[in-house]
Amino acid sequence: MNKKINFRKKCLPARENLLQFIERNIDDGFIFKARINGQRWLGELSDISGMLKENGFFGCEVFKQPPERSKDFRNISEDLFLYQGEINESKGLWKRELIPKEYRQHYQDREFKWIHYKVNSLAKVLVNEQFPNISCEALMPENFERCGEKIKKKNFLGRDSYGKRPIFRFNLGIDGIEEVYAKSSGLRFYFYHSYAKPQHRLTSVSDIQVTSALSEININESLSAEGVKVPRTIGYYDSITEQFAFFEGIRGVSPLEVIDKERETLIEQDAHMLASMCLAGYRKHGFEDFDDKVFYNGELYLIDSEDCQSLYSRSLENLINLLRDPSDSSELDKFRAEQRNIFVGTLRDALFSYQESLIRTPKEQMAYIRHFYEKMSWRTPSFDEIREIVSFPKDYMTADRHLSILSDCD
Structure with a gap:
C-alpha cells in the first residue's frame, strides 16, 4: 500500500469466512464433502483460498486445546472438526493427529495434538489517519450496507446494472466527510467442464479472477502525486472473501x-x-x-x-x-x-x-x-x-x- 497514507488498523470479525463463501458461491453442500476424504477436502480449501488471495489458508500446530465440549464443535470428518462458536480465537477447523508414543513426553503425555486452520474469520479495517473520528466499525460492510445505497450503472446495452464491482454510497457526517463511496472488489468465477475436472478436485471451480479494490487506492495515490485531482482515500476493508475501498464523495457536476x-x-x-x-x-x-x-x-x-x-x-x-x-x-x-x-x-x-x-x-x-x-x-x-x-x-x-x-x- 502507498506509504504516503498512514492508516490505523483494527482486526474485527468478518461477516463471512472461507467456508461460507464457498457454500454461497460454488457448492452449497461443500461442508458435507469433508466426509469423502478429509485430506482432499482441506486441499480443496487451500486451492480455492489461493485463488482468492496468496497465503490465505494454512494450519498451525497449537498447544491450546480446542473447545471440544462446546455444542458448536462439530465433527465433519474423521479427526477433522469445525468450530463456529463465540470464541473468536478458536473459530475454524481443527485437525486431530495421533502423537507417536516416543514423543508424547513433549506434549505432556497427550495422545493427540491439534492443527488449527482459521479459515479467515477476521477482517482488517484500515482508516486514513487524516480522519481521526471515523471508527473502523463504520467501515464494516454489515454497517454501511444497511444505511447505504447500491449504485446502478449503465451497462453496454444502456440498461441499469450494478456491475461487476458493487458500489455503495452512504452518509457519514464525520470529519467533514458527508458522502462516502465504498467500492468492492470484483469476482469472476471460472469452472471446469465435467470431462476436464482433475480427479483430486472436489468442486468444479477452476479459477477465480479478483479485481482488487486496493489497486484503485494505489492508482489514485500515484495520480495524485502527479497532480491529478482525485477523491481522498478514507479507508480499506480486507477479508479473504471481501474487499472495499472507501473514497470521499465529490459533489460536483458533470x-x-x-x-x-x-x-x-x-x-x-x-x-x-x-x-x-x-x-x-x-x-x-x-x-x-x-x-x-x-x-x-x-x-x-x-x-x-x-x-x-x-x-x-x-x-x-x-x-x-x-x-x-x-x-x-x-x-x-x-x-x-x-x-x-x-x-x-x-x-x-x-x-x-x-x-x-x-x-x-x-x-x-x-x-x-x-x-x-x-x-x-x-x-x-x-x-x-x-x-x-x-x-x-x-x-x-x-x-x-x-x-x-x-x-x-x-
Whole structure:
C-alpha cells in the first residue's frame, strides 16, 4: 500500500469466512464433502483460498486445546472438526493427529495434538489517519450496507446494472466527510467442464479472477502525486472473501453541464490531467467520455480510476534491464523516444475523440496541445509539429477503439 497514507488498523470479525463463501458461491453442500476424504477436502480449501488471495489458508500446530465440549464443535470428518462458536480465537477447523508414543513426553503425555486452520474469520479495517473520528466499525460492510445505497450503472446495452464491482454510497457526517463511496472488489468465477475436472478436485471451480479494490487506492495515490485531482482515500476493508475501498464523495457536476461556460478552464485542466496520467504511467479507457470526471469548485476531478491500465507494453516495463549498464545509454535513449511517441499518441487520441465535444476549433486544439506540452515540461511545439499531431487519416483508430475490436474478436 502507498506509504504516503498512514492508516490505523483494527482486526474485527468478518461477516463471512472461507467456508461460507464457498457454500454461497460454488457448492452449497461443500461442508458435507469433508466426509469423502478429509485430506482432499482441506486441499480443496487451500486451492480455492489461493485463488482468492496468496497465503490465505494454512494450519498451525497449537498447544491450546480446542473447545471440544462446546455444542458448536462439530465433527465433519474423521479427526477433522469445525468450530463456529463465540470464541473468536478458536473459530475454524481443527485437525486431530495421533502423537507417536516416543514423543508424547513433549506434549505432556497427550495422545493427540491439534492443527488449527482459521479459515479467515477476521477482517482488517484500515482508516486514513487524516480522519481521526471515523471508527473502523463504520467501515464494516454489515454497517454501511444497511444505511447505504447500491449504485446502478449503465451497462453496454444502456440498461441499469450494478456491475461487476458493487458500489455503495452512504452518509457519514464525520470529519467533514458527508458522502462516502465504498467500492468492492470484483469476482469472476471460472469452472471446469465435467470431462476436464482433475480427479483430486472436489468442486468444479477452476479459477477465480479478483479485481482488487486496493489497486484503485494505489492508482489514485500515484495520480495524485502527479497532480491529478482525485477523491481522498478514507479507508480499506480486507477479508479473504471481501474487499472495499472507501473514497470521499465529490459533489460536483458533470463537465458537460458547464462545458460552454468553462470550456477554456476544462481544456487546460483536462490536458494537464491527461499529461499527468502519462507521467504516472497510466492510460484510462474512456478518458474522453466525461463519465468519470466531475467539475467542483473550479477544479476537474477524476472520480473513478478503475479502468486505468499500464501505459506501457510488456517490452517497455522492465526498465531495470535498461539501467544495468550505465556506460551504454543507447537502449535508454530508445526507450525515451518510444515513451514520447506513446505520450503523443494518447494526446492524439484525446484530440480525435474530443472533436465533437470539448475541442471544436483549431484554436482549441492548439490550446489543448500547448497545455499538454506545458505539463510535460516540453518546449512549445512548432506549427509543423502541431499540424502533424492534428492530421488524422480517414481510417484513424484510437487505442480504445483498437482494444475494443480485439475484445470483440476474442
